[in-house]
Amino acid sequence: NAGVTQTPKFQVLKTGQSMTLQCAQDMNHEYMSWYRQDPGMGLRLIHYSVGAGITDQGEVPNGYNVSRSTTEDFPLRLLSAAPSQTSVYFCASSPRQGQNIQYFGAGTRLSVL
Amino acid sequence: RKEVEQDPGPFNVPEGATVAFNCTYSNSASQSFFWYRQDCRKEPKLLMSVYSSGNEDGRFTAQLNRASQYISLLIRDSKLSDSATYLCVVNIPADSSYKLIFGSGTRLLVRP
Numbered sequence: 327n328a329g330v331t332q333t334p335k336f337q338v339l340k341t342g343q344s345m346t347l348q349c350a351q352d353m354n355h356e357y358m359s360w361y362r363q364d365p366g367m368g369l370r371l372i373h374y375s376v377g378a379g380i381t382d383q384g385e386v387p388n389g390y391n392v393s394r395s396t397t398e399d400f401p402l403r404l405l406s407a408a409p410s411q412t413s414v415y416f417c418a419s420s421p422r423q424g425q426n427i428q429y430f431g432a433g434t435r436l437s438v439l
Numbered sequence: 440r441k442e443v444e445q446d447p448g449p450f451n452v453p454e455g456a457t458v459a460f461n462c463t464y465s466n467s468a469s470q471s472f473f474w475y476r477q478d479c480r481k482e483p484k485l486l487m488s489v490y491s492s493g494n495e496d497g498r499f500t501a502q503l504n505r506a507s508q509y510i511s512l513l514i515r516d517s518k519l520s521d522s523a524t525y526l527c528v529v530n531i532p533a534d535s536s537y538k539l540i541f542g543s544g545t546r547l548l549v550r551p
Contacts, residue, residue, distance in 0.1 A: 366543070368443075368445075369526070370541075371539070371540065382534070416483070420539075427473065430482035432481075432482055433481075433482055
């Protein structure tokens with residue numbers, strides 16, 4: 327069972343570089359979201375999507391873009407990486423928005439130098 | 440004020456002890472509540488949902504107090520394997536939908 331798959335697991339970027347964190351789920355879930363987790367802190371919501379073609383901002387959206395062209399995929403784009411974006415990023419999916427449990431990917435550890 | 444607040448701990452308890460965590464939330468319109476467990480450098484995993492009438496799953500009991508806007512998690516007969524960070528999760532109304540907001544977590548250390 328694949329569940330939620332995130333790639334890459336680790337990434338090092340230089341300031342100003344751009345990249346896309348990939349997230350895919352094979353459970354036909356409507357709701358997907360991206361979180362970041364910094365040391366000693368909980369997960370902060372970056373962006374979320376309640377279905378294909380629909381995205382919305384979370385608590386900390388600045389510096390990140392998302393799109394949801396299919397139900398399965400929800401990539402997160404860093405347009406111009408900054409050291410403040412060094413974090414662990416988790417993607418999650420849920421059968422429907424906000425009401426059900428969320429299934430998490432294994433995370434992407436990103437360092438921006 | 441944060442939307443979801445937890446005592447960061449750590450709670451350091453001996454095996455066999457009973458320990459309780461609280462989590463407060465600010466939005467009275469929240470309808471769904473959960474406890475997640477996160478092991479070091481791993482992704483969060485659902486521990487249990489929290490129902491209005493309270494619910495129990497083995498050694499774990501979750502309760503909701505809507506009047507005071509907090510949820511609690513009670514762990515009885517603590518095991519070494521219970522050592523982890525426990526995250527409180529609350530859904531917050533957002534426009535015509537909801538979004539899930541995580542607390543910063545409470546760290547539990549169970550010692551032999």
